Amino acid sequence: DIQMTQSPSTLSASVGDRVTITCRASQSISSWLAWFQQIPGKAPKLLIYKASSLESGVPSRFSGSGSGTEFTLTISSLQPDDFATYYCQQYTGYPLTFGGGTKVEIK
Amino acid sequence: EVQLVESGGGLVQPGGSLRLSCAASGFTLSDHYMDWVRQAPVKGLEWVARSRNKPNSYTTEYAASVKGRFTISRDDSKNSLFLQMNSLETEDTAVYYCVRSDSSGYVRYWGQGTLVTVSS
Numbered sequence: 121d122i123q124m125t126q127s128p129s130t131l132s133a134s135v136g137d138r139v140t141i142t143c144r145a146s147q148s149i150s151s152w153l154a155w156f157q158q159i160p161g162k163a164p165k166l167l168i169y170k171a172s173s174l175e176s177g178v179p180s181r182f183s184g185s186g187s188g189t190e191f192t193l194t195i196s197s198l199q200p201d202d203f204a205t206y207y208c209q210q211y212t213g214y215p216l217t218f219g220g221g222t223k224v225e226i227k
Numbered sequence: 228e229v230q231l232v233e234s235g236g237g238l239v240q241p242g243g244s245l246r247l248s249c250a251a252s253g254f255t256l257s258d259h260y261m262d263w264v265r266q267a268p269v270k271g272l273e274w275v276a277r278s279r280n281k282p283n284s285y286t287t288e289y290a291a292s293v294k295g296r297f298t299i300s301r302d303d304s305k306n307s308l309f310l311q312m313n314s315l316e317t318e319d320t321a322v323y324y325c326v327r328s329d330s331s332g333y334v335r336y337w338g339q340g341t342l343v344t345v346s347s
Contacts, residue, residue, distance in 0.1 A: 152331070152332065152333075154333040154334065156272075156334075163324055163337035163338065163339055163340055164272065164324075164334075164337055165337070166333070166334065166335055166336075169329070169331075169333045169335075170331070170333075175335075207271065207272055209272075209333065209334065211328075211331065211332030211333045212332070214277075214288045215274055215288075215290045215291065216262075216274040216277075216332065216334075217274065218271055218272040218273070218274070219271070220271050221271050221272075
């Protein structure tokens with residue numbers, strides 16, 4: 121199985137901060153990576169697919185980069201709605217696997 | 228608008244069975260890959276099972292943790308996806324999400340989830 125490791129597990133930041141979350145794969149997954157946002161009590165929401173493609177309707181302050189085994193999700197200017205948990209997912213093979221999540225908290 | 232509405236969750240004893248349903252609307256079910264993804268309380272996300280679309284003969288995939296116990300199926304005429312869960316274990320306790328995936332593999336749309344609790 122491909123293991124997905126996210127860092128940090130928790131991040132404290134303020135409104136307006138630039139935030140970067142890292143996701144590492146245990147083997148190369150090319151660009152077959154997606155990012156999701158989950159607000160407590162809600163279902164996850166797709167933000168980014170194919171490592172850097174922005175899902176329709178997602179604000180442009182979200183961006184993704186990387187390929188192979190190392191990927192990043194960047195929020196250019198953190199907004200109040202962005203305090204949530206973020207997950208990466210690889211989809212190069214089965215089983216599909218998710219990272220453990222990064223919780224973005226208010227500083 | 229894509230909508231996915233799960234039902235069928237509840238409390239079941241270890242060793243018991245439960246069948247989850249997902250009512251899909253806003254798209255043609257047979258055109259799309261459909262999955263179940265679960266999330267144990269205060270835990271991360273775990274992919275459970277996949278049903279490929281009609282062009283891919285509705286073939287299925289399962290996570291090792293559920294293979295042989297869970298069965299994913301669909302009824303395209305009723306726009307419904309199902310998850311038959313047998314021999315349930317306490318570790319199966321989770322919110323189960325019905326999801327529609329892109330044919331390249333990523334999860335695109337999520338239902339609101341249904342809670343399954345396995346406990347004596």
